[in-house]
Amino acid sequence: MRALVMGGNRYIGLCLVEELVRQGHEVTVMNSHAVPYPAGVRRLHGDRQQPGAIHDVLGPHRDEFDAVFDNTSYFPKDLEPMVELFTGRVQHLVFTSSVAVYRRSFVQPVQEDFRRHAPEDPDHRKSYGVGKVQCEDYLDDLHRRTGLPHTTLRVGHTFGPRSPLVARDPLFFRRMELGRPTLVPGDGFAALCLVHVADVARLMVSVLGNPKAVGSTYNVVGHEFASVLGVLEMIGRATGAKPDLVHVPLEVARRRNPPIVHWGEAIMGSTVYSIDKALSDLAWTPKFGIESGYADSYRWYANGGRELYEYDFSADDEVLSLLK
Structure with missing residues (x-):
């Protein structure tokens, strides 16, 4: 597939770029800081936090991608320009969320249908998780109304090279x-x-072309x-x-x-989080x-x-x- 990676210049994003290339995908990244990439990776320079940057940088390329990996959205406003550009154009939008969306649970392991924070929760200590809840709700609503082909990945504590x-x-x-x-x-x-960053990257790539993953949410831990x-x-x-x-x-x-x-x-x-759903739906198992x-x-x-x-x-x- 022709894949766009938002970010992709360090840690999980860079592992993702390397794994996409290893599996034979054509990769473009958009970020504000260049790093050495595998041969064949195309880099588009832009800081998505600057107003209008996504439309200015990606607009001319909106028809060039089959899949988009968004690793750097924290609130719906971050996702909105991506949705505007790529709805009806891409086969898959993969959103990186976090296990920080979950409330504390008396029952474990925590599964994907367990309670999350309320999207309007004002507690600033939960702002990261609450922002991700809002993003998930935004994408799920679009999937229900328009069929937006997205997958949400709730990533746990990561470790590995290039922290x-x-x-x-x-x-x-x-x-x-x-x-x-x-x-x-x-x-x-x-x-x-x-979860090791390389295992996160391998799972991210595994959702591509898998109809079970469309509209689905997965915990991503080891x-x-x-x-x-x-x-x-x-x-x-x-x-x-x-x-x-x-x-x-x-x-x-x-x-x-x-x-x-x-x-x-x-x-x-x-x-403790359950990965039974990912193990069942995806051609993936943790290596590390x-x-x-x-x-x-x-x-x-x-x-x-x-x-x-x-x-x-x-x-x-x-x-x-x-x-x-």
Whole structure:
């Protein structure tokens, strides 16, 4: 297929571009920052946050795509110009949402029909998830009224090479390499669902040409879950270091901003997501487990990735001083 990727210059988007090329698709990206791409990828320069940029950049190419992957829409206003350009022209619009749309659930694993946040919820702490709910509702309504062929992918916590944020894999790796303490909120028994970025990309491509995926929504996480403690131990194995784990009382951890770890479950409690629907409908299964995924991430980090980040441990030191 002729695929357009919005973004596509780092992390999930770049993995998606590489996977599309690997599977023989013709790829165009639109973004504001160039990176090295596989041979044959066409890049259109534009910042979608600038008024009129999508119409100006993509308008002349509106009939050139069979599928559109939108990884960088956070509110319906972001999607509206895409819908205006491509309704009736593309076979598939794939929207990247998030498991942040879900409310807390007493029953797990969380399936795609479980309760989401209310689209009008004013709580600013939920704004990311609420914005994604609004996007999902907008696309679902268009699908019902016009037949817009879309798929929504609710992606969970990702890990793997080329993290856009130092506070994810790179900072954990560096702490352990240096023998610094790794902070753990509470007892560390809360369970996490993680998914390697390459597995996300493979699932995204797998929806193309699949009629079951049209109008459908899928959770996108790995096939394993582990406690926070277990994940940190597996990160340590990847680095070859024994992590120095320091437990922080939850009443202290809850007050920290930025948070001690980027996994909200460490504070809020376990959440496990079902991928049964994706496994049933799509020609996809996760390739990476948690341990093999962190080993893959560390290989990238140790072979040039380490130098791409700046490491600041002052927040760690402040918490450690409170525990003395």
